[in-house]
Amino acid sequence: MEKTRGREHFESLYKKNLELTKKQVKESVNEDSFIAHAIGNVGELDKAINLLSKRLREWYALYNPEMERETGEHEKLVQAVLENKGKREKNSMGAEISSGDLSQIMLLAGQIKELYDLRKKHESYLEEIMKKHCPNMLEVAGVLISAKLLEHAGSLRRLMMMPASTIQILGAEKALFRHLKTGKKAKPPKYGILSQHPLIGKVKKEEYGKVARTLADKISIAVKVDYFKGKFIGDKLKEELEKKFQ
Amino acid sequence: MEKTRGREHFESLYKKNLELTKKQVKESVNEDSFIAHAIGNVGELDKAINLLSKRLREWYALYNPEMERETGEHEKLVQAVLENKGKREKNSMGAEISSGDLSQIMLLAGQIKELYDLRKKHESYLEEIMKKHCPNMLEVAGVLISAKLLEHAGSLRRLMMMPASTIQILGAEKALFRHLKTGKKAKPPKYGILSQHPLIGKVKKEEYGKVARTLADKISIAVKVDYFKGKFIGDKLKEELEKKFQ
Numbered sequence: 001m002e003k004t005r006g007r008e009h010f011e012s013l014y015k016k017n018l019e020l021t022k023k024q025v026k027e028s029v030n031e032d033s034f035i036a037h038a039i040g041n042v043g044e045l046d047k048a049i050n051l052l053s054k055r056l057r058e059w060y061a062l063y064n065p066e067m068e069r070e071t072g073e074h075e076k077l078v079q080a081v082l083e084n085k086g087k088r089e090k091n092s093m094g095a096e097i098s099s100g101d102l103s104q105i106m107l108l109a110g111q112i113k114e115l116y117d118l119r120k121k122h123e124s125y126l127e128e129i130m131k132k133h134c135p136n137m138l139e140v141a142g143v144l145i146s147a148k149l150l151e152h153a154g155s156l157r158r159l160m161m162m163p164a165s166t167i168q169i170l171g172a173e174k175a176l177f178r179h180l181k182t183g184k185k186a187k188p189p190k191y192g193i194l195s196q197h198p199l200i201g202k203v204k205k206e207e208y209g210k211v212a213r214t215l216a217d218k219i220s221i222a223v224k225v226d227y228f229k230g231k232f233i234g235d236k237l238k239e240e241l242e243k244k245f246q
Numbered sequence: 247m248e249k250t251r252g253r254e255h256f257e258s259l260y261k262k263n264l265e266l267t268k269k270q271v272k273e274s275v276n277e278d279s280f281i282a283h284a285i286g287n288v289g290e291l292d293k294a295i296n297l298l299s300k301r302l303r304e305w306y307a308l309y310n311p312e313m314e315r316e317t318g319e320h321e322k323l324v325q326a327v328l329e330n331k332g333k334r335e336k337n338s339m340g341a342e343i344s345s346g347d348l349s350q351i352m353l354l355a356g357q358i359k360e361l362y363d364l365r366k367k368h369e370s371y372l373e374e375i376m377k378k379h380c381p382n383m384l385e386v387a388g389v390l391i392s393a394k395l396l397e398h399a400g401s402l403r404r405l406m407m408m409p410a411s412t413i414q415i416l417g418a419e420k421a422l423f424r425h426l427k428t429g430k431k432a433k434p435p436k437y438g439i440l441s442q443h444p445l446i447g448k449v450k451k452e453e454y455g456k457v458a459r460t461l462a463d464k465i466s467i468a469v470k471v472d473y474f475k476g477k478f479i480g481d482k483l484k485e486e487l488e489k490k491f492q
Binding site: 037097108118129 | 268271273274275276279283284287290291293294305308341342353354360361367371374
């Protein structure tokens with residue numbers, strides 16, 4: 001009798017424990033996970049687009065080498081191939097190819113265009129979540145950088161706990177460790193993910209480090225406000241930043 | 247007077263030469279190029295599909311981890327995600343996610359499906375060209391292997407000039423040079439591209455080398471007949487091959 005009661009007790013404990021664990025697993029997923037996957041997939045899409053676009057270039061050049069050479073960016077070439085359909089210059093050096101051969105190339109171009117479209121949809125989706133999740137960081141750093149910082153840190157909480165100097169070089173771990181390992185012979189990195197910020201493109205090379213440092217400071221403040229659900233001060237932070245580097 | 251005539255002469259020569267070169271460039275493109283690009287793109291599509299499918303797996307598992315675990319092959323998972331739409335087990339461990347979050351995942355699944363579809367279209371396209379270009383090899387080796395052999399060799403002409411022993415290990419250059427460099431300590435490769443032939447999967451491991459050798463012999467014959475536009479003997483070659491390994 002004692003034994004059965006013991007077993008029953010154990011079984012009910014086991015069941016409850018399982019339920020609790022399931023619940024915790026269920027609730028462990030939050031905006032951070034969605035943001036990390038969406039931005040991760042933007043990176044994956046970029047790789048796929050690049051891979052397929054290079055092939056499109058070579059393949060299409062058999063038919064219309066003049067246009068392939070003129071069009072530099074992948075996205076523009078895809079657009080041009082799709083709009084141009086079968087047309088080309090009269091005295092083109094390209095081969096005479098059957099409509100069946102051309103159709104495979106057109107299908108590929110259409111596919112690449114859809115990958116670009118999906119990338120854009122991911123971007124607007126990211127913007128939408130981040131407007132609620134971290135509006136201040138979004139304002140200061142923009143969609144892609146904010147998302148990459150979150151992906152890299154793992155969560156808003158962890159990003160919030162990082163000092164500004166860590167945020168500054170997030171994504172440049174390789175360069176940082178090269179600096180530390182070579183007895184500081186290699187220079188320390190100025191920035192990692194932040195290098196993609198438009199402000200970096202606007203200033204002189206000597207100011208890169210300064211911009212990155214100030215940008216990281218502002219992002220660090222923005223993230224803290226976001227995590228503790230403070231007021232929206234993103235516009236002020238952005239203004240201060242822009243004033244400093246005019 | 248003499249000078250102008252010389253210049254005129256040169257200019258007309260230059261023009262004619264340019265035209266001739268353009269014509270030659272135009273005519274240098276043939277089936278071999280189309281086959282190489284189409285099979286090359288099949289490879290690129292495989293890479294892209296793999297990249298995006300891995301992401302789909304992790305992303306979808308937030309919502310429906312049970313189904314993700316059950317479904318092994320990427321293509322089946324994509325199908326299941328698309329057919330299942332938003333449904334899942336009642337007591338799933340997956341998170342409650344908004345329709346907005348789910349829609350991004352569904353878009354990704356849809357995109358991967360289209361990449362699979364394009365891959366299939368490339369395959370039927372390849373089969374169609376090769377029916378005219380090299381029907382005998384197509385019969386003996388199948389679409390994908392024939393196309394890869396052609397891509398690797400560069401053209402039907404070059405493939406035709408290779409001895410059967412070269413065809414046998416085409417695509418296993420790394421293993422071959424490892425064998426030669428290490429003073430034959432590393433074993434020579436048994437096969438390269440041919441490893442994907444269905445016959446290899448049917449025999450015992452001890453017979454792999456023998457099958458590959460016989461297969462390469464038959465392909466070598468088939469390619470020669472194809473190049474010189476001989477009669478169709480692919481079915482006979484295939485029959486001989488299959489009889490030998492029953």
